[in-house]
Amino acid sequence: MYGRSSHLTVVQLIPALQAGGAERSVLEIGRALTAAGHRSLVISAGGRLVEALQTEGSEHLTLDLGRKSLRSLAAILPLRRQLAAIQPDIVHVRSRLPAWLAALAMRGLPSRPAVVSTVHGLNSPGRYSSIMVRADAVIAVSDTVRDYIGTHYPWLPDDRLTVIPRGVDARAFPRGHQPSAAWLADWAARFPRLAGGRLLVLPGRGTRLKGHRHGLELLARLRARGLDVRLWMPGVVEPGREAYLAELKALASELGVAEQVEFSPSQTDIREIFAMADIVLQLSDKPEALGRTVLEGLSLGRPVVGFAHGGVGELLVRHYPQGAVPLADAEALANTVAGLLLKPQPPLPLQAPDLAAMQAATLRVYARVAAARRPPV
Numbered sequence: 105m106y107g108r109s110s111h112l113t114v115v116q117l118i119p120a121l122q123a124g125g126a127e128r129s130v131l132e133i134g135r136a137l138t139a140a141g142h143r144s145l146v147i148s149a150g151g152r153l154v155e156a157l158q159t160e161g162s163e164h165l166t167l168d169l170g171r172k173s174l175r176s177l178a179a180i181l182p183l184r185r186q187l188a189a190i191q192p193d194i195v196h197v198r199s200r201l202p203a204w205l206a207a208l209a210m211r212g213l214p215s216r217p218a219v220v221s222t223v224h225g226l227n228s229p230g231r232y233s234s235i236m237v238r239a240d241a242v243i244a245v246s247d248t249v250r251d252y253i254g255t256h257y258p259w260l261p262d263d264r265l266t267v268i269p270r271g272v273d274a275r276a277f278p279r280g281h282q283p284s285a286a287w288l289a290d291w292a293a294r295f296p297r298l299a300g301g302r303l304l305v306l307p308g309r310g311t312r313l314k315g316h317r318h319g320l321e322l323l324a325r326l327r328a329r330g331l332d333v334r335l336w337m338p339g340v341v342e343p344g345r346e347a348y349l350a351e352l353k354a355l356a357s358e359l360g361v362a363e364q365v366e367f368s369p370s371q372t373d374i375r376e377i378f379a380m381a382d383i384v385l386q387l388s389d390k391p392e393a394l395g396r397t398v399l400e401g402l403s404l405g406r407p408v409v410g411f412a413h414g415g416v417g418e419l420l421v422r423h424y425p426q427g428a429v430p431l432a433d434a435e436a437l438a439n440t441v442a443g444l445l446l447k448p449q450p451p452l453p454l455q456a457p458d459l460a461a462m463q464a465a466t467l468r469v470y471a472r473v474a475a476a477r478r479p480p481v
Contacts, residue, residue, distance in 0.1 A: 112474055113143040115192040115217075117202035119170025122151035123339065123370040124309070125396045126198050126224040129270065133196070134162035136463035145190060147183070147202075169202040176201060177208075184209040187217070193474045196220045200227065203235040218473040223249050225393045226414065229256035240473045243268050243466065246394045246415040266469055270394050271462035272454070276375060277403040279453060283376040291380070295366050301332035302445050305381040307374065307397050308337070308388070310345030315387030315411070316352055318437065322385075324359040325438040331445060335361070338377060339370040379404050383444055386410030389432070395419055402451045407444050409437070424451045 114137055116130050130146055131153060137144035138161030146157060149168040157164055167182055183205055187195070195210070195217050197203035203221060210216050221239035226249065236242070237257045244250040244267045253260060283291070292299045304323070308314030316337055323335045341349060349367060356362040371377060374397075378384050384401035386392070391414025398419045401408040410416045412428035420428040426449055429437045 111142055112137070112193045112470055113145070113190060114194045114196060114470060115145045115147060115187065115190060116196045116198065117169055117206055118146065118148045118198045119168075119202060120149040120151045121146070121153035121157060121164075123153070125270065125394065126222070127151070127153055128396070129222070129224075130198065131157050131160065131162075132459060132463060133466055135160045136467055138162060140467060142467075145192070147186060169205055170199075171201075176205065179205050180208045184212050188213055191215075192217045193477075194218045194220055194470050196222070196470075197236070197239065198222050198224060200233055200235055203239075204232075207235060207238075218477050220469060220473060223253060223393070226252050226391055237265075240264070240476070241266065241469050243469060245270050246418055248391065248415045248418050249393045266465070268462055268465045268469070269457045270396050270399070271457045271459040272396070272399040272403045273459035274403055274454070276459075277378075277400050279403065279405040281375065281379045281404055283380050287373070287376050288380070291376075295336070295368070297363055298334045298336055298366050301334045301364070302382045303380065304333060304335045304383050304385055304441070305377055306335065306337050306385040306387060307377075308339050309370075310340045310342040310348050312348065313388055313390040314340075315389050316340060317355060318387040318389075318432070318434070319385060320352065320356050320359055320361060320365065321434055322387075322437055322441060323361045323365060325434065326442060326445075327361060327364065329438075329442060331442060333364070333445070335365045336368070336377070336381075337366065338368050338374070340367050341369040374400065375404070378406055381406055382448075383441055384408045385441075386416045387437075388414070388416065390414075392416050398423075399454065399456055402456075403454045405450050405453075407449060407451065409440055409444065419456075423454060423456060 118130055121127050134144040144162040147165045147167050150166050154164050195206055197206055219239040220241045221236045222243040223236050227233040237260050242265045250267045306319040326333045356365050378401045384406055386395055386398055393415050395416035398408050402423055409427040411431045413431050429440050
């Protein structure tokens with residue numbers, strides 16, 4: 105399989121392609137593979153990003169790899185059949201359940217492909233999570249993730265672990281970008297309660313770990329100081345998260361800020377949203393592996409404020425230390441945000457790995473593991 109051509113066939117496995125940093129990385133690597141003449145396939149349950157994936161040259165096969173129940177075992181045989189038909193050089197797993205399903209599926213293959221994993225999160229250590237570090241090559245998305253792996257899986261050889269920070273595409277998030285007048289008019293019509301005041305944006309999925317409660321309490325503190333501030337939470341409205349959303353709305357009413365906050369589904373025009381924001385927030389209670397939104401906001405030249413732990417803290421301390429706040433310190437958070445609203449401090453031009461560097465480094469990992477598995481000539 106490996107000796108026929110220098111062109112690779114790479115299959116990426118992920119539960120779904122709806123939204124999120126890992127999902128966007130799948131598209132970015134698929135784009136790089138096809139641009140380099142390789143074959144790129146993704147197996148997932150599908151989602152709104154599939155069309156973009158296929159437009160950029162990758163193939164998509166639909167299979168639910170994310171159902172966290174015993175019924176997920178039903179995916180093993182279909183996955184084995186798909187892999188047997190594709191004969192990939194590399195299977196790239198991006199979360200734990202697909203990694204387990206792939207490991208079981210590949211037991212029945214006559215020739216096992218190389219396995220690459222990307223550790224996108226700081227998952228609870230243990231046997232279930234350890235599948236992500238049992239690959240032929242393990243990619244950590246930040247120094248924070250590398251250190252976490254080293255602490256909990258010290259048996260992993262150094263030569264199998266590579267840090268490849270998630271890159272930001274400066275062309276997609278250019279410094280000083282301004283939304284068009286048409287976009288602003290449409291935005292004001294869709295979200296009238298956000299218009300007219302200073303805007304804070306707290307992106308993130310509808311889960312408590314993303315710190316939405318901190319955002320609402322921050323909004324209440326700032327308004328109590330006489331600042332006309334509004335808060336937008338794109339991404340918090342998700343199917344299956346209705347109870348959590350109701351909880352947040354009740355808290356907003358209790359804090360007296362229900363008319364100054366907007367809850368919405370994930371938005372595709374995140375560049376425009378960040379560009380118009382006075383401040384981008386990242387208030388996760390749990391340490392993030394990276395914090396892609398930090399890089400995107402800073403790349404646009406917008407101030408970013410977040411809790412100084414995990415990957416978010418790593419990025420802020422390195423690129424915008426005035427936005428780093430001690431974890432869950434409500435008063436320090438309010439003081440920092442109020443100070444930046446009253447006296448803005450735009451970040452310096454971002455000096456961080458770009459998207460092209462991330463893509464090239466990942467393809468080098470692919471080439472290395474594929475070459476290691478080729479039989480001698």
